[in-house]
Amino acid sequence: MALVCVGVSFLFLLFAGAKEADRARDRATGAWSRVVPLIREGPLPAVLEKGRVEAIQVLNAHGRPVAATRGLVGKPPMATFLPASSNVRAARVLCPPAGLKGCMTVVSYKVYQPDGIWPLYIAVPIVPWYGDVTALLLAVCVSVVVTTMMTAWVFRDLTKVVTPMNAIRTELAEITATRLDRRVPVPQYGRYSELKCLAETVNGTLDRLEGAYKQLRQFTSDASHDLRSPITAMRVQLDDALMYPRDTDWPKMTKEVLAGLDRLQAIVTDLLTLARLDAHAPLSREVTDLSELAGAEVKRRAYRVEIVKDLQPNVLIDCDRLRVTRVLVNLLDNAERHATSKVTVSVRAEGSAAILEVVDDGAGIALEHREMVFERFTRLDASRDRDSGGTGLGLAIAREIAEAHGGTLTIQDSERGARFVLRVPVHGAVSPA
Ligand SMILES: Nc1ncnc2c1ncn2[C@@H]1O[C@H](COP(=O)(O)OP(=O)(O)OP(=O)(O)O)[C@@H](O)[C@H]1O
Ligand SMILES: [Mg+2]
The missing domain is CATH 3.30.450.20 (PAS domain)
Incomplete structure (x- = not known):
């Protein structure tokens, strides 16, 4: 200027x-x-x-x-x-x-x-x-006045930007992991809408951070609780056995402690799987026929209910077989646990997607719980009554595996019971970025 x-x-x-x-x-x-x-x-x-x-x-x-x-x-x-x-x-x-x-x-x-x-x-x-x-003096005076005015104007404008920036910086500096509920001030007036956008973006990021942090805290406390319960139960059993060794049925007690250890092992394995999925550990992919994989899993063991298969052959996908089997096992276990008499497993290709559906004829899952069940350690009340064995990590792991394969796992409407739909790209399809 x-x-x-x-x-x-x-x-x-x-x-x-x-x-x-x-x-x-x-x-x-x-x-x-x-x-x-x-x-x-x-x-x-x-x-x-x-x-x-x-x-x-x-x-x-x-x-x-x-x-x-x-x-x-x-x-x-x-x-x-x-x-x-x-x-x-x-x-x-x-x-x-x-x-x-x-x-x-x-x-x-x-x-x-x-x-x-x-x-x-x-x-x-x-x-x-x-x-x-005279002309020289006039030019010098006008230059000095105009430069002074411009400097004052720019300075006033700079102050208008710097003050809210400082407020945002001070607030950000005071936000820590334990005070994630605080937000930076959003300037409501002034010409610089960029500052308002910046403050709103920072607050949006803080919202997400707070959400993620709460989830992490909840997860840690749920995990500790789930690990502590079997440990406490086993401790009580062992204390009793040591106190009254003659009255103890040792083979029975050992079996019960082993069952508790199995449960602990299952939880720790699930937590490890989740940690690996969270860290985006690489998948060992190979071309696999999803129908064949589902058929083999159904055949692997006997079920309490009738299993109906509807498997379209040659639905090829690029997948980590172990992980997809983990999804199948959990969906089949859940369906068997909640079905009245029948579970239907179907596999088909639809355009560039391979679709696996597991439908049971049980009580189903209410609309308001259909996202909740995918959260870690979520077990609906009905399941707690039915079977105390589950940890509530199965569906969270299954969804992460689906997403790691560039796919989705959702619950869709069905005439009766719950209908879980796994959708993954078929072999050769361009997976979404
Ligand atoms: N087919 C189903 N019908 C009704 N409710 C279901 C069904 N599948 C899952 N759920 C509900 O979703 C909850 C979460 O399922 P999830 O598989 O994550 O955990 P889980 O089966 O209880 O334990 P695990 O970690 O051993 O799988 C279940 O506890 C149950 O309440
Ligand atoms: Mg389960």
Whole structure:
């Protein structure tokens, strides 16, 4: 801004200088038109009026001064140069012209007389490039005022930005893992909507962080609780056995403790699986026929209910067989646990997706619980009554496995019971980025 101001002032001064030079030329021309008739027609007084120039001197054809303004009367010629032969006018800066003080522009004219050329010299002050001091002062003053005003304006604007920025920074600095409920102030007024956007984005990020942190805390406390319960139960059993060794049925007690250890092992394995999935551990993928995999899993063991298979052959997917089997096992276990008499397993290809459905004829899952059951350690009340064995991690793991394969695992509407739908890209399909 200051540079623009200096540039404009410079142009203004150049313009003022040009104007002032024009005026000096006009003054010299005015003096010339006043004196030339006196030379030509007479009478030419020995002392000439100065008018608006510094000095005038007329020489005769022999180069002797015959008339001059007051200070030059009786003095030698102030200059000796004449315009070139084709010109009637020439100007030079002389420092100083003879008989005068200081540098001046001397304009020389040729006046043609019957006895020869009479030189006429007119001295005018030198015009500096900036015109005159007034123009220079004006330019400097205006530049200073404009620069000061602009600086003040920019400073005021900067203050408007810096103050809310500082407020955001201070608040952010005070937010810690234990105080994640705090939010940065959102500036409500002012021209800078970017600041409002920044504050809102920061608050959005804090919302998500707080949510993730709460989830993590909940997960840790649920995991600790689920690990502690079997440990406490086993401890009580062992204490009792040691206190009353004779009354203890040792084989029975050992079996019960082993069952508790199995449960502990299952939870720890599930937690490890989740940790690996969270860390996006690489999958060992291979081309697999999903129908074949589902068929083999159904055949692997006997079920309490009837299992109906509807498996379209050659539904190929790129998958980690162990992981997808983990999904199948959990879906089949859940379905068997909740079915009344029948579970249907179907596999088909639909466009670029391979679809596996596990449908049971049990009580189903209410609409409001259909997302909740995928959260870690979620077990609906009905299941707690039915079987205390589950940890509530199965579906969370299954969904993470589906997503790691670029697919989804959801619960869809069905006429009766629960309908779990696994959708993964078929072999060769471009998986979504
Ligand atoms: N087919 C189903 N019908 C009704 N409710 C179901 C069905 N499948 C799952 N659920 C509900 O979802 C909850 C979560 O299932 P999930 O598989 O995650 O845990 P789980 O089976 O209880 O334990 P585990 O970790 O051993 O699998 C179950 O406890 C149950 O309440
Ligand atoms: Mg389960």
